[in-house]
Amino acid sequence: MKYIEKNIKNGIKLHILNTDKFKTNLVAVFLTTSLKRETVTSNALISAVLRRGSNTMKTQEEISKKLEELYGAGFDCGINKTGDNQVLKFYMETVNDEYVPQMSENMLKTSVESLLDIVFNPLIENNGFKKEYVEQEKKNMKQRIEGRIDDKARYALDRCIEEMYKDKAFGLYRFGYVEDLNNINEMYLYNCYKRLIDTCKIDIFVSGNIDDEIEKIIAENVYIKKLKERQPIYNVVNEKTNQKQNEIVENMNVTQGKLVIGLEVNSKDEDEKYSALVYNTILGGSANSKIFQNVREKANLAYAAGSSYFRYKDNIFVTCGIEISNYKKTIDLVKKQIEDMKNNDFSDEELENAKKSIVAMIYTIDDEQDTGITYYFGQELSNNKNTIEDYINKIQGIKREDVLNIANKIEINTIYFLRD
């Protein structure tokens, strides 16, 4: 795999991942902007409206038919919260020409152009987005926001984050707020779109078995040419929480209690974050971890029990699905694992195993097309360019003292429990 990046304009970057490992070419456009209450809802809605039709392909049906003709090009979009940024993601995947029985056009070119058309050439009527689309997508977005409760485990994690980052950017829900939807109309939303497009960070990724022509296709694309140079507005540094220790219990009609514990890691720099990743793997990041072993295998309190490290925010979230009556017992057991880590109570084997798991995961980056894009985007956002080899070396260089150093900085911040 060969990775190249090119500045197309200030704030607009093209990333090329040249690889012959896949049958497909994957193109992605990421629009990154600061996460704010004033814009979180409108940005989410913009993504939903763009999907409905462009100035060239005016309806969803037209877009779908076009993609189907391109041997089922896959088009997808999503809204992510990446640290204190909101990222609008648009993807298009097409089969590489080599595997197409009858080729009538350059599939990659057509798919890139279609994707850029959807994102940068929206359907405009009377100085606004198409009213009908905006109204429908407002209704769909309302449902999407209210539909949060349908996945109880995910809901509990989101609620813990909201409480931990009350009144902070990271506490915002990535799809926004129902009450804010009411104030949005097609003109207002189009203005939000224009502002977003003029100020956001734009990253375009192309991954696949491709030649140099792709650079030209993108740089000379009519919509890309129209984009302004910019000093993109987004967050490189993420805000810390100022919440004190907190315990929240909420009720819903659930059979199983969902426990989430939010931890502050307090790494002092990017390098310490590698130690934090290893720390998390030992604590709850694998089947060998302290939490999985003690909460599930020894105490049999849970089926799902583990933890994840949120690198941008430098937080660890422990999650367990448990019998409601075992709430206190489980918290005590999790706390004990955190204490044991502080007391240097983990073996060399646990340390080595954790490093092995992480290294194995790093090696898959090049073998999975979307993982590759996500990795290089993460590097881009944190302004921290590591090759795969650098990343592996950093993990392999981590010593017991480094993990212990992290263990002693860890603080429990928010305990959240969803129960009946």
Added chain:
Amino acid sequence: MQVIDSLKVKEKLYFEKLDNGMPILIIPKKGMRKKYMIWGTNYGSNDNVFVVPGEEKETKVPNGVAHFLEHKMFEQENGTNSLDVLTALGVEANAYTTNDHTAYLFECTNNFYEAMDELMDYVQNPYFTDENVEKEKGIIGQEIMMYDDYPDWKVYLNAMQAMYHNNPIKIDIVGTIESISKIDKEILYKCYNTFYNPSNMIMVVCGDFEPEKLLEEIKKRLKDTKANGKIKRMYPEEPESIVKEKIEQTLEVSKPMYTIGIKDKPINNRGDNSDQIIKKDIALQILLELLVGKSSKLYRKLYDEGIIYGGIGFSHEFSKTYDHILISGQADDPEKVYSMVKSEIENFKQNGINENDFNRIKKKLYGEYIEEYNDVSDIARMFLSDYMKGINSFEYLEKIENIDVEYLTLVLNDVFKKDKMVISIVKN
């Protein structure tokens, strides 16, 4: 080894059936660091009544045994747990149980042979004790409760209840707290000895390998177990009719969820050969795209008129003993969606299938079949689950070309029958 070459997707399958009856499938992927090994037994949650080879009497086991057994396989006599051992090697290990098979697998970028040692060792050496069986009941109990909180799982299971009178697919794969309470180590050993015989198992490996060499390594690690003969499996008689057209359940959800089911005769009752199975599956995938897919008239109407929220999911699910279509999503009034789907089916039957639409969807599916060969793990899993149904995955790329509107019309009239349709709804 037998080599099957797919010129369309430019991949090869190396195949060998061992003397003990076990097929081994190797799909080499040059240049990939990731490797994936999966070992499955043709034994799933539906296989609850059977005759152990060599015995006369039939054996009936509680619901959820196949899944329980899957959990317990990791425990070793020396006190270690194979999941821990594999994780310690830096490999991603896992296992799963479906209605018709159970599989043990790992994915790795390093230590392949060490991981293979462990996988092949634990799958061939069960160790069940009263104590370790008891302990697992607590963990699986929590797994059952976790599923109780998934409304999408409930709405699916209720659709099965509406369609099937007796087929065990209507019962949760994990069983119930009550049914798993009856499981003991004797039951587990009996099921293990019956179904974990090489003649009932399949191994698939994908990654950068020399197939012949890998085959030798696999053989070295196999115990000398003889094929134990055919296992007679008893499935309850299943009428062609549905049980009832509608099931509703109350759960805390944001908007009603629905699953529409259309029941069909399974492979075992139709006597289809593998070509017919694949052709029918492709035809149904095309028909579903035409009917409710993103570019369909019905989808546009449902979406534009705000009848549905978000997308519509659809699939054709089948094994040798069940066969049905599912269409699902969220809507304020699921019964309206149901009646619109019904009338669109009638409309298709009366007005025929549009040739242009058909050709376009065929292209789409072709591209999607190609895409399935991107990822080492996806490839191995696909070959395993298709093989369980008696299918070679490559055949989808070949057979799709032979499908025409005439055949599609035949399948449409044969499968999409009003009196075989059900709807399951979960709402507040």
